[in-house]
Amino acid sequence: MNEGEARREEIAANLDDVRKRIGEACAAAGRDASQITLIAVSKTFPPSDVRHLAALGVTDVAENRDQEARPKATETSDLSLTWHFVGQLQTNKARSVAGYADVVQSVDRVKLVGALSSAAVRSERTLRCLVQVSLDEAEDRGGAAPDDVPELADAIAAAEGLELKGVMAVAPLGADSLPAFQRLAEVAAGLRDAHPEADVMSAGMSGDLEQAIACGATHLRIGTALLGGRRAIVR
Numbered sequence: 001m002n003e004g005e006a007r008r009e010e011i012a013a014n015l016d017d018v019r020k021r022i023g024e025a026c027a028a029a030g031r032d033a034s035q036i037t038l039i040a041v042s043k044t045f046p047p048s049d050v051r052h053l054a055a056l057g058v059t060d061v062a063e064n065r066d067q068e069a070r071p072k073a074t075e076t077s078d079l080s081l082t083w084h085f086v087g088q089l090q091t092n093k094a095r096s097v098a099g100y101a102d103v104v105q106s107v108d109r110v111k112l113v114g115a116l117s118s119a120a121v122r123s124e125r126t127l128r129c130l131v132q133v134s135l136d137e138a139e140d141r142g143g144a145a146p147d148d149v150p151e152l153a154d155a156i157a158a159a160e161g162l163e164l165k166g167v168m169a170v171a172p173l174g175a176d177s178l179p180a181f182q183r184l185a186e187v188a189a190g191l192r193d194a195h196p197e198a199d200v201m202s203a204g205m206s207g208d209l210e211q212a213i214a215c216g217a218t219h220l221r222i223g224t225a226l227l228g229g230r231r232a233i234v235r
């Protein structure tokens, strides 16, 4: 077995484990696993891993830095994957991200809505957007305060080139994810009252996908459990 085959087998085994965890969590929550979209977070891993994931049936991939995401998405554009941008986004990067991302999960301020809208219109693409919600006071990790979500959602819904799809959050570091995701579920329900089509709740990572599924997550963002521990450098 060559190196590429060995890596594919490793990722295949990881994917089996993750799918098993999703299945068990869905059974415990009385949900159907078909309601869950698994997004593989490929940051720090090479395009060849994205190819392995696609060959194993993964359809959605996420990255958190534009300078890493753009070349990776370009190199694998033949795979027709859905690309999610999940990192903190500067307005001056909006144009670049609009060139390859299908979904921007980290919309957390009105100024960014304007930048993404112009960028989407200019590149003649439609960007699906999630409002990133901050579930703790540490603002440096991005996200809008729950009270600011309605205004931001209205801005996205009204913006040309953008489609409002729902909410995203990262659980606070070092705390139980369950109460945080319960709070996110409340915010998501409030958003659906005003925008019934916006039914995505992106929550849950390698360490807390069970809690996310219990709280109604529709999209999971899984890195480590699929690809292993992250190295500092992209190969």
Ligand SMILES: *Cc1c(COP(=O)(O)O)cnc(C)c1O
Pocket (backbone or CB within 6 Å): 041, 043, 064, 086, 087, 170, 205, 206, 207, 221, 222, 223, 224, 225
């Ligand atoms: C890296 C990252 C993930 C994946 O985290 P893992 O713990 O490796 O599964 C999910 N969401 C965001 C926003 C990330 O940056």
